[in-house]
Amino acid sequence: MNTRIQWQDSYSVGVPVLDAQHRHLIRLINLLEDEKQKDGMIAHVFDELDAYIREHFRAEERMMEEAGYPDLEEHKGDHKAFNDWLSSVKIAYDSGGASSYYIAESVIAFLKNWLVSHILVTDMAYRSHLS
Ligand SMILES: [Fe+2]
Numbered sequence: 001m002n003t004r005i006q007w008q009d010s011y012s013v014g015v016p017v018l019d020a021q022h023r024h025l026i027r028l029i030n031l032l033e034d035e036k037q038k039d040g041m042i043a044h045v046f047d048e049l050d051a052y053i054r055e056h057f058r059a060e061e062r063m064m065e066e067a068g069y070p071d072l073e074e075h076k077g078d079h080k081a082f083n084d085w086l087s088s089v090k091i092a093y094d095s096g097g098a099s100s101y102y103i104a105e106s107v108i109a110f111l112k113n114w115l116v117s118h119i120l121v122t123d124m125a126y127r128s129h130l131s
Pocket residue numbers: 060075079118122123
């Protein structure tokens with residue numbers, strides 16, 4: 001099943017740079033859906049997710065810190081869980097034990113769930129503090 005995700009205004013956390021990064025993640029999910037069979041696509045997505053952690057999580061955490069956001073530590077815990085998930089899925093991919101189709105499907109499922117449970121809930125909670 002291929003269900004493309006479309007950005008909606010209700011996804012906005014009120015900070016343009018963070019919205020742009022969230023849009024990028026959505027594009028990445030759609031790209032993986034469309035081209036999961038393509039050689040090197042999963043490795044490409046892993047590289048993009050490494051960059052996403054480096055740039056986006058850091059930017060978000062810095063802004064929350066500067067705003068004195070009260071739930072910063074809990075939020076950082078969510079980001080760490082993403083980081084841990086990425087490490088373990090990379091290990092699974094590198095070990096060659098699972099087919100790349102299966103890995104791609106599970107990455108897509110994780111990222112879609114992340115969009116709903118983290119971006120639309122945990123990130124949305126800082127909206128009034130940051131914007
Ligand atoms: Fe976040």
